[in-house]
Amino acid sequence: xxxxxxxxxxxxxxxxxxxxxxxxxxxxxxxxxxxxxxxxxxxxxxxxxxxxxxxxxxxxxxxxxxxxxxxxxxxxxxxxxxxxxxxxxxxxxxxxxxxxxxxxxxxxxxxxxxxxxxxxxxxxxxxxxxxxxxxxxxxxxxxxxxxxxxxxxxxxxxxxxxxxxxxxxxxxxxxxxxxxxxxxxxxxxxxxxxxxxxxxxxxxxxxxxxxxxxxxxxxxxxxxxxxxxxxxxxxxxxxxxxxxxxxxxxxxxxxxxxxxxxxxxxxxxxxxxxxxxxxxxxxxxxxxxxxxxxxxxxxxxxxxxxxxxxxxxxxxxxxxxxxxxxxxxxxxxxxxxxxxxxxxxxxxxxxxxxxxxxxxxxxxxxxxxxxxxxxxxxxxxxxxxxxxxxxxxxxxxxxxxxxxxxxxxxxxxxxxxxxxxxxxxxxxxxxxxxxxxxxxxx
Numbered sequence: 001x002x003x004x005x006x007x008x009x010x011x012x013x014x015x016x017x018x019x020x021x022x023x024x025x026x027x028x029x030x031x032x033x034x035x036x037x038x039x040x041x042x043x044x045x046x047x048x049x050x051x052x053x054x055x056x057x058x059x060x061x062x063x064x065x066x067x068x069x070x071x072x073x074x075x076x077x078x079x080x081x082x083x084x085x086x087x088x089x090x091x092x093x094x095x096x097x098x099x100x101x102x103x104x105x106x107x108x109x110x111x112x113x114x115x116x117x118x119x120x121x122x123x124x125x126x127x128x129x130x131x132x133x134x135x136x137x138x139x140x141x142x143x144x145x146x147x148x149x150x151x152x153x154x155x156x157x158x159x160x161x162x163x164x165x166x167x168x169x170x171x172x173x174x175x176x177x178x179x180x181x182x183x184x185x186x187x188x189x190x191x192x193x194x195x196x197x198x199x200x201x202x203x204x205x206x207x208x209x210x211x212x213x214x215x216x217x218x219x220x221x222x223x224x225x226x227x228x229x230x231x232x233x234x235x236x237x238x239x240x241x242x243x244x245x246x247x248x249x250x251x252x253x254x255x256x257x258x259x260x261x262x263x264x265x266x267x268x269x270x271x272x273x274x275x276x277x278x279x280x281x282x283x284x285x286x287x288x289x290x291x292x293x294x295x296x297x298x299x300x301x302x303x304x305x306x307x308x309x310x311x312x313x314x315x316x317x318x319x320x321x322x323x324x325x326x327x328x329x330x331x332x333x334x335x336x337x338x339x340x341x342x343x344x345x346x347x348x349x350x351x352x353x354x355x356x357x358x359x360x361x362x363x364x365x366x367x368x369x370x371x372x373x374x375x376x377x378x379x380x381x382x383x384x385x386x387x388x389x390x391x392x393x394x395x396x397x398x399x400x401x402x403x404x405x406x407x408x409x410x411x412x413x414x415x416x417x418x419x420x421x422x423x424x425x426x427x428x429x430x431x432x433x434x435x436x437x438x439x440x441x442x
Contacts, residue, residue: 009023009024010023010154011147011150012143012147012150012151012154013143013144013146013147014142014143014144015141015142015143015144017211018141018142018143018211019211021209022142022209022210022211023142023143024209025205025206025208025209025210026135026138026139026142026210027154027155027158028158028202028205028209029094029098029131029135029138029202029206029210030135030155030158030159030162031158031159031161031162031165032098032162032198032199032202033128033131033132033135033159033162034158034159034160034162034163034166035162035163035165035166035170035198036101036105036128036195036199037128037132037254037258038162038163038166038167038258039105039166039170039171039195040105040108040121040124041063041067041255041258041259041262042166042167042171042258042259042262042281042284042285042288043170043171043174043191043192043281044063044066044259044262044263045059045262045263045266045267045277045280045281045284046174046184046188046266046277046278046281047108047109047117047188048062048063049270049277050184050185050188050277050278051109051111051185051188052111052113052114052117054114056267056270056271057398058398059263059267059397059398060260060263060393060394060395060396060397060398061394061395061397061398062114062394063259063260063263063390063394063397064390064391064393064394064395064397065114065118065390065394066114066117066118066121066390067255067259067386067387067389067390067394068387068390068391068394069118069121069122070121070122070124070125071125071383071384071386071387071390072387073122073125073126073129074125074126074128074129074379074380074383074386075380075383075384075387077125077126077129077130077133078129078132078133078376078377078379078380078383079231079376079377079380081093081097081129081130081133081134081376082133082137082231082372082373082374082375082376082377082379083372083373083376084372085133085134085137085372085376086370086371086372086373089211089212090134090137090138090141090210090211091206091207091210091211091212092207093130093133093134094130094131094134094135094138094206094210095203095204095206095207095210096127096130096203097127097128097129097130097131097132097134097203098127098131098199098200098202098203098206099127099199099200099203099204100123100124100126100127100130101124101127101128101131101199101203102127102196102197102199102200102202102203103123103124103127103196104120104121104123104124104125104127105124105192105195105196105199106192106193106196107120107123108120108121108124108192109188109189109192110189129379129383132379132382133372133375133376133379134375135155136359136362136363136375136378136379137371137372137375138210139151139152139155139359139363140363140366140368140371140375141211141371142211145363145364146307147307148306148307148360148363148364149303149304149305149306149307149308149311149314149360150300150303150304150307151303152303152306152356152359152360152363153299153300153301153302153303153304153306153356154299154300154303155299155303155356155359156295156296156298156299156300156302156303156352156355156356157296157299157300159295159299159352159355160292160293160295160296160297160299160352161296163288163292163295163296164289164292164293164296166285167285167286167288167289167292168285168286168289170191170195171262171281171282171284171285172282172285173187173190173191173194174187174188174191174278174281174282175187175276175278175279175281175282177190177191178278184277184278187278229373230367230370230373230374231370231373231374231375231376231377231378231380232377234365234366234367234370234373234374234377235377237365238423238427239312239361239364239365239423240362240365240366240374242312242315242361242416242419242420242423243358243361243362243365243378244362244377244378244381245381245416245419246315246319246354246357246358246361246416246420247358247362247378247379247381247382247385248381248382248384248385248388248412248416249319249322249354249358249385249409249412249413249416250351250354250355250358250382250385251381251382251383251385251386252382252385252386252388252389252409252412253322253326253347253350253351253354253385253409253413254351254355254386255385255386255389255390255393256326256389256393256405256406256409257288257291257347257351259390259393260393260397260402260405260406261284261287261288261291261344261347262281262284262285262288263397263402264284264335264397264402264403265280265283265284265287265288265335265336266280266281266283266284267280267402268280268334268335268336268402269283269284269336273336283336287335287336287340287341287344288344290341290344290345290348291344291345291347291348291351292348293348294344294345294346294348294349294352295348295349295351295352296352298348298349298352298353299352299356302314302318302352302353302356302357303356303360305317305357306356306357306360306361310424311357311360311361311364312361312420312423312424312427313424314357314360315354315357315358315361315420316417316420316421316424317353317357318350318353318354318356318357318358319350319353319354319413319414319416319417319420320417321346321349321350321353322347322349322350322351322353322354322409322410322413323350323410323411323413323414323417324346324350324410325343325345325346325347325348325349325350325410326347326350326406326407326409326410326413327406327407327410327411327414328342328343328346329343329347329403329406329407329410330403330406330407332403335402347406350413354413358378362374362375362378366378385412388412389405389408389409392405392408393405393408393409396408
């Protein structure tokens with residue numbers, strides 16, 4: 001009886017040999033990952049202007065360039081960290097990732113030009129790749145399938161809290177420190193140093209609190225190349241292929257919100273409303289906070305939904321909300337107007353919905369023996385989505401309109417929605433035919 005109770009926490013049914021400490025550490029990792037992943041791109045407009053002196057009209061292409069090469073690093077890294085997490089366990093890979101991110105964050109404001117900034121961003125990206133690769137795998141490792149929807153919903157809640165801490169605390173720090181007498185440069189250095197220290201402490205906690213990796217004989221018998229290949233070959237399962245496509249949309253959405261939402265509001269505030277860069281960044285954080293607040297509230301609902309209906313259908317609902325939310329920005333010209341609040345709410349719902357439902361789907365379909373490899377390619381698909389969003393989004397932001405990246409990914413979400421609907425109908429038809437054959441045979 002005691003053992004049975006020990007294997008439940010937060011209403012989740014845990015896998016064998018997983019403790020409550022392991023689960024709580026995992027959820028703290030979810031909070032910290034989004035907090036750090038949001039901080040770097042969302043604080044970037046302040047750094048580009050105050051530290052490097054880059055004109056606002058170049059911010060879209062510069063931000064896109066930084067994201068492009070960072071995602072190239074992630075694409076390479078996830079193909080390595082997925083199999084490595086199968087071989088050596090999730091704990092050392094996760095801890096390593098946070099420690100590397102800490103170094104990257106600390107060095108970020110010390111870059112003297114775009115080239116140096118890119119080098120530091122690449123190091124940070126490698127750490128982020130290590131962490132994000134293991135996060136989805138840990139959900140599958142730690143809870144049984146019947147609780148994965150709820151577990152992923154709780155993950156979304158922690159993601160939302162992490163994002164809220166970023167926009168309502170970390171992004172406000174430069175303005176707060178400047179009002180306290182610090183220069184823009186001093187405020188930036190102090191802010192980045194504090195965030196780096198938090199990332200370092202998080203890495204140490206991961207090495208203590210996560211469950212040591214259990215290495216099976218099957219995993220030892222395969223080479224890294226063989227394990228990596230399994231992630232790609234798993235796409236022969238139509239549902240895993242759909243999960244890869246949904247990851248493309250989910251991570252692309254997250255990148256667009258993190259980079260271009262803040263950039264749009266910050267540049268508008270400084271060029272059209274005469275605000276300082278720190279104040280505009282703080283105001284942008286408040287608007288992004290609305291999106292993240294909606295994501296926080298909706299996260300458990302999407303998790304429950306993924307357990308109550310088919311996971312493809314839940315994904316379809318998330319994709320529909322995403323397509324509508326991102327597409328509606330086409331009609332927004334003033335990001336400080338009331339219409340942006342409605343868009344931000346829908347964007348937050350679509351963003352978290354796609355993340356949760358795609359994560360639940362891939363956790364359900366990934367074979368246990370090669371789960372890390374499948375999750376690695378799931379993360380890789382998301383990295384490709386961020387890559388496309390970086391290049392095309394940066395161009396559209398500077399050359400067309402500030403809402404261009406959002407409108408583009410609305411179209412991408414719509415295409416994946418059609419894919420999900422077709423697959424759902426095909427699966428339903430096949431199931432009905434199989435049941436009919438069974439009834440006739442009986």
